[in-house]
Structures are given as structure tokens and as C-alpha cells.
Amino acid sequence: MPSNNPPVVVNASTKHIEVIVFSPPVSELLKKELGLEKGSGTQKKTKVANASIEQVISVAKTKLPNLLAKNFRAAVKTVIGSCVSLGVLVESKPAKEIEKEIDEGKYDNEILNEITKTPEEKKKKLNEFFSKVKAEQEKILKQEEEAAKAAEAEKAAATPTAEAAAKPGEAKPAAGTAAATPAAEAAKEKPKAGKEKK
Numbered sequence: 001m002p003s004n005n006p007p008v009v010v011n012a013s014t015k016h017i018e019v020i021v022f023s024p025p026v027s028e029l030l031k032k033e034l035g036l037e038k039g040s041g042t043q044k045k046t047k048v049a050n051a052s053i054e055q056v057i058s059v060a061k062t063k064l065p066n067l068l069a070k071n072f073r074a075a076v077k078t079v080i081g082s083c084v085s086l087g088v089l090v091e092s093k094p095a096k097e098i099e100k101e102i103d104e105g106k107y108d109n110e111i112l113n114e115i116t117k118t119p120e121e122k123k124k125k126l127n128e129f130f131s132k133v134k135a136e137q138e139k140i141l142k143q144e145e146e147a148a149k150a151a152e153a154e155k156a157a158a159t160p161t162a163e164a165a166a167k168p169g170e171a172k173p174a175a176g177t178a179a180a181t182p183a184a185e186a187a188k189e190k191p192k193a194g195k196e197k198k
Contacts, residue, residue, distance in 0.1 A: 027082050029059045033058060040087025051089065054117055055116075057115060076111055081095075083098075
């Protein structure tokens with residue numbers, strides 16, 4: 001999102017020029033940190049990554065000078081908010097749960113000490129958890145696709161039946177008309193034959 005502050009400020013009286021450099025948006029920093037091309041289009045349903053609290057802190061540190069946060073804890077919570085909108089899990093949990101845990105002081109050590117390096121063992125566990133989440137998401141997506149295809153096939157199968165049911169009804173009057181025509185013609189011809197005899 002663009003900032004309300006202009007990138008270049010010129011003091012008219014002193015002719016002093018100040019160039020303000022802004023870091024990328026939080027969402028872009030998070031995507032870079034997690035190696036993502038894009039966030040989730042369906043955040044509640046599909047998750048795209050599993051971040052550690054240390055990765056969140058790293059992004060908060062980078063973005064802090066441009067955030068309107070009253071303290072570093074608030075900056076971390078701002079980044080967590082972006083995790084919610086991108087569909088990113090934090091510490092194998094929905095990001096909203098982590099916000100509550102931050103308020104409860106669960107991550108005070110990491111936040112106060114501004115720890116940005118994720119331990120290798122923790123990384124491994126986060127990746128393993130996310131692999132399971134991803135597999136489950138793909139399974140659900142496949143089931144939904146199959147259900148949609150089945151519904152389409154059912155709809156397609158029902159359409160010709162409806163047309164076929166309408167056609168015999170249309171054909172009956174035509175058949176009746178055809179049957180009535182010779183009889184009507186014969187009736188018309190009889191008086192003519194009588195007249196000829198006279």
C-alpha cells in the first residue's frame with residue numbers, strides 16, 4: 001500500500017531536500033521471507049506456508065521504522081495480521097491464535113530479545129506439519145473437483161431426457177393431424193360422387 005507521506009520532502013525556505021526511503025509492504029516482506037510467489041486467495045480454507053515466530057520477528061524488525069506501532073510487540077502483531085490475510089500459519093497454528101498467545105506473553109523471550117534465527121530442529125517440525133496440512137488441502141480440493149464434475153455430468157445427462165420427454169408430446173398432435181386428413185378428404189369426396197350419379 002502506498003504511504004500518505006511523500007518520498008521526497010523539500011523545505012522551501014532552506015531549499016533542503018529530504019528523500020524518504022520506505023521498505024516494501026509487510027505482505028511482500030513476508031512472501032520473500034517464506035519464499036512465496038503469492039498469498040492464499042481463500043485464507044480460511046487454504047494455507048500457503050507455516051512461519052516461525054522468529055521469521056515474523058525478522059519481518060517486524062525490517063519494517064519497524066515505517067510502522068505506526070507503539071512498540072516492537074505491536075509491530076510483531078502487525079506482521080501476524082498480515083499472516084492472517086495471506087493465509088500463513090504461524091508456529092503450526094492459525095495466526096489469530098498466535099496474536100492471543102503474544103498478548104499472554106508466550107513469546108516474550110523471542111520478542112524482547114528480537115530473535116530472528118529459527119532453530120533447525122524447529123524448522124524441520126514446522127515443515128513436516130505443513131506437509132501434512134498441504135496434503136490434506138489437496139485431498140479436499142480433489143474431492144471438491146470430483147464432486148463438481150459429477151454434478152456437471154448429472155446436469156448434462158438430465159438435459160437430453162427433458163428434451164426427449166417434450167418431443168413425443170409435440171409429435172402426437174402431428175400424428176393425429178396426419179390420421180385425420182384422409183378421413184376428412186374421403187368425407188369431402190362422397191357428396192361429389194352423389195352429384196355425379198344424378
